[in-house]
Amino acid sequence: MKLLITGGGGFLGARLARxxxxxxTLDGQRIERMVLTDIAPPPADLVADPRVExxxxxxxxxxEALKTEAFDGVFHLASAVSGECEADFDLGLRxxxxxxxxxxxxxxxxxxxxxxxxxxxFSSSVAVFGPDPAVPFPKLVADDxxxxxxxxxxxxxxxxxxxxxxxxxxxxxxxxxxxLMTVTVRPGKPNGxxxxxxxxxxxxxxxxVESICPVSPDVxxxxxxxxxxxxxxxxxxxxxxxxxxxxTALNLPGLNVRVADMLDALEEVAGPKVRALVxxxxxxxxAGIVAxxxxxxxxxxxxxxxxxxxDNFADIIRLYxxxxxxxxxxxxxxxxLSL
Amino acid sequence: MKLLITGGGGFLGARLARxxxxxxTLDGQRIERMVLTDIAPPPADLVADPRVExxxxxxxxxxEALKTEAFDGVFHLASAVSGECEADFDLGLRxxxxxxxxxxxxxxxxxxxxxxxxxxxFSSSVAVFGPDPAVPFPKLVADDxxxxxxxxxxxxxxxxxxxxxxxxxxxxxxxxxxxLMTVTVRPGKPNGxxxxxxxxxxxxxxxxVESICPVSPDVxxxxxxxxxxxxxxxxxxxxxxxxxxxxTALNLPGLNVRVADMLDALEEVAGPKVRALVxxxxxxxxAGIVAxxxxxxxxxxxxxxxxxxxDNFADIIRLYxxxxxxxxxxxxxxxxLSL
Numbered sequence: 001m002k003l004l005i006t007g008g009g010g011f012l013g014a015r016l017a018r019x020x021x022x023x024x025t026l027d028g029q030r031i032e033r034m035v036l037t038d039i040a041p042p043p044a045d046l047v048a049d050p051r052v053e054x055x056x057x058x059x060x061x062x063x064e065a066l067k068t069e070a071f072d073g074v075f076h077l078a079s080a081v082s083g084e085c086e087a088d089f090d091l092g093l094r095x096x097x098x099x100x101x102x103x104x105x106x107x108x109x110x111x112x113x114x115x116x117x118x119x120x121x122f123s124s125s126v127a128v129f130g131p132d133p134a135v136p137f138p139k140l141v142a143d144d145x146x147x148x149x150x151x152x153x154x155x156x157x158x159x160x161x162x163x164x165x166x167x168x169x170x171x172x173x174x175x176x177x178x179x180l181m182t183v184t185v186r187p188g189k190p191n192g193x194x195x196x197x198x199x200x201x202x203x204x205x206x207x208x209v210e211s212i213c214p215v216s217p218d219v220x221x222x223x224x225x226x227x228x229x230x231x232x233x234x235x236x237x238x239x240x241x242x243x244x245x246x247x248t249a250l251n252l253p254g255l256n257v258r259v260a261d262m263l264d265a266l267e268e269v270a271g272p273k274v275r276a277l278v279x280x281x282x283x284x285x286x287a288g289i290v291a292x293x294x295x296x297x298x299x300x301x302x303x304x305x306x307x308x309x310x311d312n313f314a315d316i317i318r319l320y321x322x323x324x325x326x327x328x329x330x331x332x333x334x335x336x337l338s339l
Numbered sequence: 340m341k342l343l344i345t346g347g348g349g350f351l352g353a354r355l356a357r358x359x360x361x362x363x364t365l366d367g368q369r370i371e372r373m374v375l376t377d378i379a380p381p382p383a384d385l386v387a388d389p390r391v392e393x394x395x396x397x398x399x400x401x402x403e404a405l406k407t408e409a410f411d412g413v414f415h416l417a418s419a420v421s422g423e424c425e426a427d428f429d430l431g432l433r434x435x436x437x438x439x440x441x442x443x444x445x446x447x448x449x450x451x452x453x454x455x456x457x458x459x460x461f462s463s464s465v466a467v468f469g470p471d472p473a474v475p476f477p478k479l480v481a482d483d484x485x486x487x488x489x490x491x492x493x494x495x496x497x498x499x500x501x502x503x504x505x506x507x508x509x510x511x512x513x514x515x516x517x518x519l520m521t522v523t524v525r526p527g528k529p530n531g532x533x534x535x536x537x538x539x540x541x542x543x544x545x546x547x548v549e550s551i552c553p554v555s556p557d558v559x560x561x562x563x564x565x566x567x568x569x570x571x572x573x574x575x576x577x578x579x580x581x582x583x584x585x586x587t588a589l590n591l592p593g594l595n596v597r598v599a600d601m602l603d604a605l606e607e608v609a610g611p612k613v614r615a616l617v618x619x620x621x622x623x624x625x626a627g628i629v630a631x632x633x634x635x636x637x638x639x640x641x642x643x644x645x646x647x648x649x650d651n652f653a654d655i656i657r658l659y660x661x662x663x664x665x666x667x668x669x670x671x672x673x674x675x676l677s678l
Contacts, residue, residue, distance in 0.1 A: 248487050
């Protein structure tokens with residue numbers, strides 16, 4: 001089979017690619033070819049795999065050619081992140097809305113030319129939810145909570161969910177939208193996402209570096225490890241249409257934790273000196289965005305697919321530490337553990 | 340003030356224009372100029388009004404010029420209808436999604452150039468609602484029912500609702516989306532809307548012509564007269580932001596009636612011979628679309644703006660008859676009354 005992963009050079013995309021290549025199969029089919037598109041090239045280990053073809057450049061510049069290229073499956077992860085979309089409205093529209101539309105139309109062109117219907121997993125986001133004065137906003141957002149997004153990023157994700165549902169209804173693709181919870185702990189450097197600090201307050205102290213938390217310790221949010229998030233995307237791909245149920249998006253599982261709980265878990269795993277590296281300094285821009293995010297989520301439909309959140313945040317931190325230990329730069333990324 | 344009505348040559352748009360011109364003011368401001376855009380020219384009485392400027396052609400060809408033209412208010416009614424959008428996917432995307440996006444971006448360009456924030460009323464539709472197996476579908480759809488549209492038309496309307504909410508949040512316009520119920524009784528000829536028969540089964544018999552009902556007499560649906568629909572659009576325009584509440588769309592009021600109730604009302608108003616002109620002959624295409632529509636709606640937020648549905652369908656028929664009597668061709672449109 002031939003797969004396309006958009007955003008395949010990014011953290012989650014590369015991780016998904018690596019997981020799939022290691023499995024060798026998806027939905028019972030052998031993975032023969034995997035195209036990774038992204039604005040930056042994917043990591044070297046992926047490029048070195050003979051099954052992988054990397055295509056570097058904005059997705060929107062690549063979709064015209066995709067009109068005559070057949071794929072068995074697509075994981076559409078490419079996206080500008082929430083902070084970027086708030087700062088640059090046009091960027092968000094182009095990267096998140098126009099690019100998705102063009103990708104969907106390329107797959108539709110394949111079908112209209114007699115080609116196969118591609119299975120399509122879309123990484124939507126818990127950011128589709130937000131409080132609007134006209135409607136009740138539940139403590140925990142569910143699969144069927146009314147999304148009233150309070151960011152451009154969330155709006156664009158929601159719009160894509162509905163485009164994908166309609167293209168699926170028309171038979172132009174076999175689309176499934178899965179709402180990712182905030183993925184923590186992300187390795188590397190902070191990115192433009194307003195949620196970036198959720199990883200930073202764990203990752204930086206573990207590396208022996210001070211981290212600033214821009215929101216109150218009482219802020220609560222649904223979190224998922226990169227491992228469980230990738231598992232979720234694959235399970236949604238492999239689900240039958242009947243098991244997925246309907247065409248509306250589902251929530252992937254998240255552990256609902258407060259920032260204070262995350263720091264308690266950090267202390268449990270890495271000790272009080274590491275925890276002490278987190279300093280609270282309110283950032284109104286970030287706090288304002290996060291204030292409109294749900295404090296927790298449920299994932300009943302994902303549960304029926306066998307997907308569940310972690311039991312506690314310490315487990316998520318331990319998974320991150322294991323990941324770091326497998327990397328050559330572990331002496332840097334885990335420098336804080338020797339404090 | 341200067342207003343733009345897109346779809347201003349259509350039935351509802353022309354009726355809205357006529358109502359506003361007769362009032363002379365909107366939200367306390369004198370209407371000095373009214374631009375009507377549509378693919379066909381507006382009726383002669385509107386063209387003859389010195390305040391009116393008609394611009395004929397697809398909206399998408401007109402939006403570039405709108406980037407440097409200021410409007411105090413816009414009523415965005417232009418739309419391809421549900422049946423057309425199911426038959427021609429590209430037409431729906433172009434007419435309902437791309438055109439709205441281009442119009443919003445034109446208004447945003449005005450704001451970015453230092454111009455004023457335009458008040459913007461969007462005619463969304465009860466067609467945003469539909470049953471998806473993954474979520475409960477209530478007997479009556481409310482303002483805050485989760486929309487899971489089952490037509491491209493409904494999908495595109497819902498997407499526009501969310502675009503408008505986000506452009507409003509960003510300060511690019513003052514947008515309000517109002518979901519129209521099925522407008523009945525429309526004069527003239529059947530159109531491509533799947534809901535067209537709801538008017539046809541009243542209008543044709545009143546004109547002494549046989550009408551075919553393509554769905555079962557048990558089909559129930561929320562209906563509103565053209566008069567109340569136009570009143571609703573104007574009230575939504577004139578509402579303060581605080582009275583509108585939030586940025587999510589609201590339902591305009593509709594009377595929830597079954598086809599059988601409509602025909603009972605027709606008999607009450609026009610007698611059994613007129614009713615007998617309606618023949619049931621199932622059309623699978625239309626029945627399939629309508630089966631996915633809600634059987635009724637509530638409109639709590641609109642009620643708080645002073646908007647209410649008619650008490651009974653006979654009143655809606657009587658309003659239609661009054662409208663016909665005011666027209667020179669009443670002897671044709673009401674020919675059935677002499678049966």
